[in-house]
Amino acid sequence: MGSSEIQIAGESNKTSEAEELVRDVFSAAAYGDLVKLRKFVEEDGCAVSGPDGNGYYPLQWAALNGYPEIVQYLIEHGADVNAVDNTLQTALHWAAVRGSIPVADLLLQNGARVEAADANGFRALHVAAQYGQTAFLDHIIVKYNADFNAPDNGGRTPLHWAAHKQFPDPMRLLLYRNASPAKQDNDGCTPLHWAALRGDVEVCTILIHAGKKEELTVKDKSGFTPAQLASDKGFRHIALLLSKAEQALRQGDRTLAGKLRKIGYAPILFCVVLLSIVLFINSVMNDPDLPPVTAAVGLWGWTAVSLAFGALMMLYRLSSHDPGFIALPEKSKHDAEDPLLKIDLKSSPSWTGNWSQLCPTCKIIRPVRSKHCASCNRCVEQFDHHCPWISNCVGKRNRWDFIVFLCMATATAVISGIITVQRIWTIRPVSLHDDGTWIHHVATQHPGFVCFLTIDSIILTVVSILSVIQCYQIARNITTNEMSNAVRYGYLRGPDGKFRNPYNHGFQKNCTDFFIKGHTSDDEVSWLPLQHAARH
Numbered sequence: 001m002g003s004s005e006i007q008i009a010g011e012s013n014k015t016s017e018a019e020e021l022v023r024d025v026f027s028a029a030a031y032g033d034l035v036k037l038r039k040f041v042e043e044d045g046c047a048v049s050g051p052d053g054n055g056y057y058p059l060q061w062a063a064l065n066g067y068p069e070i071v072q073y074l075i076e077h078g079a080d081v082n083a084v085d086n087t088l089q090t091a092l093h094w095a096a097v098r099g100s101i102p103v104a105d106l107l108l109q110n111g112a113r114v115e116a117a118d119a120n121g122f123r124a125l126h127v128a129a130q131y132g133q134t135a136f137l138d139h140i141i142v143k144y145n146a147d148f149n150a151p152d153n154g155g156r157t158p159l160h161w162a163a164h165k166q167f168p169d170p171m172r173l174l175l176y177r178n179a180s181p182a183k184q185d186n187d188g189c190t191p192l193h194w195a196a197l198r199g200d201v202e203v204c205t206i207l208i209h210a211g212k213k214e215e216l217t218v219k220d221k222s223g224f225t226p227a228q229l230a231s232d233k234g235f236r237h238i239a240l241l242l243s244k245a246e247q248a249l250r251q252g253d254r255t256l257a258g259k260l261r262k263i264g265y266a267p268i269l270f271c272v273v274l275l276s277i278v279l280f281i282n283s284v285m286n287d288p289d290l291p292p293v294t295a296a297v298g299l300w301g302w303t304a305v306s307l308a309f310g311a312l313m314m315l316y317r318l319s320s321h322d323p324g325f326i327a328l329p330e331k332s333k334h335d336a337e338d339p340l341l342k343i344d345l346k347s348s349p350s351w352t353g354n355w356s357q358l359c360p361t362c363k364i365i366r367p368v369r370s371k372h373c374a375s376c377n378r379c380v381e382q383f384d385h386h387c388p389w390i391s392n393c394v395g396k397r398n399r400w401d402f403i404v405f406l407c408m409a410t411a412t413a414v415i416s417g418i419i420t421v422q423r424i425w426t427i428r429p430v431s432l433h434d435d436g437t438w439i440h441h442v443a444t445q446h447p448g449f450v451c452f453l454t455i456d457s458i459i460l461t462v463v464s465i466l467s468v469i470q471c472y473q474i475a476r477n478i479t480t481n482e483m484s485n486a487v488r489y490g491y492l493r494g495p496d497g498k499f500r501n502p503y504n505h506g507f508q509k510n511c512t513d514f515f516i517k518g519h520t521s522d523d524e525v526s527w528l529p530l531q532h533a534a535r536h
Contacts, residue, residue: 025046025058029070029074031065032067049083051085057079057080058079059079059080059091062091063095063107064098065098071107075107081112084118087118089118090107092108092114093122096128096131099131100136104139108140115146120153120154125140125141125147125150129165130162131165133170134170134355137170148177148179149183157180158170158179159174159180159183160189163195164194166200168206171360174360175206175361182212189220193220195207195226196229196230196233196242197229199235201238204241204242209374213245217246227246264375264391265389265391266390269390272455273459276416279455281305283446283449284301284449285419287446291426297423300415301415307415311405311412314405317401318402319390321397322397322398323395323397323399324382324396325376325395326370326379328363328364354490362378366379367382368491369381369383369482369503369522373393382520384481399514400515400519403467406470409459410464413460416456420449420452420453475510476501477501477503478501486499502525503525
């Protein structure tokens with residue numbers, strides 16, 4: 001028997017097994033067998049409004065398994081959309097488990113109560129959050145005005161449950177829709193307490209960025225902050241993350257560390273580069289104890305100084321210019337309703353179906369390759385990384401400037417370093433007549449040389465590494481953020497689940513687009529799944 005015949009035989013066996021299991025209206029509803037259901041109801045006269053031996057209704061089974069045609073048929077033949085089982089759950093609760101939006105629409109349009117609560121106080125939103133059904137959550141919030149801050153019997157909101165079950169996408173949606181991250185349940189726990197208990201870095205980070213900093217210090221009824229709970233559970237990485245955020249809150253802008261964190265290290269780097277220029281001119285080029293500078297050395301020396309001043313100008317430009325901040329939505333003071341609730345994600349031109357596009361902090365739908373920067377507290381288009389040494393992010397609008405800055409800094413460090421070594425070498429014949437070693441003589445008689453060479457070596461090492469990394473990433477059309485967090489971004493995986501960058505058009509096109517335009521276009525993708533997502 002061929003493999004195709006075996007497959008057909010297997011499928012027929014499954015079909016026959018399913019047919020044997022369909023013996024009443026409950027099993028017909030559960031398996032989506034409309035033909036058998038019609039026979040039971042129209043020929044055998046079976047009712048569809050009563051429960052089975054366990055207290056469950058046919059409408060619940062059809063809702064759970066996502067059969068809208070079965071749901072429609074049952075409603076037309078007398079099924080009660082608000083009938084409850086032994087735990088007071090309705091068919092809408094069961095539809096929320098699998099996130100069936102067509103079924104939810106049928107139920108709600110036929111009178112189902114969107115705020116119906118079961119024995120635990122769970123509404124459909126609580127159930128959807130517990131099972132990570134993000135699209136279902138958004139649909140009934142926007143279309144049916146479901147209360148996303150409603151507490152269950154334990155005082156837990158859907159955001160509590162999404163944090164507890166470690167579902168970042170429902171959390172992003174709820175926070176984007178202005179769900180409160182500060183609500184405490186009956187035990188005094190906020191969603192951040194629940195996230196800390198489960199030890200999920202991404203979930204904790206979302207809440208830290210989207211909420212108010214004071215929530216880091218909120219104590220539950222046992223007297224524990226989120227950081228203390230994480231530490232008690234053995235999640236040291238979470239405890240460290242929360243402790244650092246809590247420490248930053250306490251320090252604020254009053255201490256030197258707080259002020260540096262706010263303004264960044266660009267002023268320090270500016271002073272270091274300026275100091276190195278002064279040292280190079282005074283101690284290397286114009287040292288009276290050294291032989292006169294030749295024409296060639298002088299030319300290269302002043303070339304290095306010119307490049308250094310050019311690098312300082314680029315540093316100022318990088319620190320002060322917009323890296324690609326995405327515009328925040330305008331809010332009218334006269335709008336009593338949150339304008340974000342009026343946004344239909346399905347009709348938004350920038351929406352590609354990726355829930356990470358929602359920024360719960362800025363309350364915007366951001367382009368796919370964008371990211372919220374915690375330091376700048378803004379979303380940055382084509383976010384590469386936040387560089388504290390330029391006191392700014394590197395993004396779509398300033399990455400070209402960043403590359404130029406790195407190249408100028410590298411060239412400066414190389415040229416000035418070579419000249420310094422050449423000038424040091426001219427000291428060697430003199431040092432032979434002195435007591436002690438040549439190195440000791442240079443260090444004691446020409447400390448400016450040593451100081452400059454130390455600074456230059458550090459700068460050269462750092463900027464060379466950064467230059468190589470950035471050039472490699474430009475050649476592949478990928479950002480530092482995407483390289484570091486590739487696992488988190490679904491658009492960086494192909495149909496087979498393996499890493500695949502849809503923006504990589506080959507070395508030549510990637511480099512040409514970047515160096516001519518200053519950035520690459522996100523509209524051009526190299527494989528169809530992302531193109532399909534962008535169109536829909």
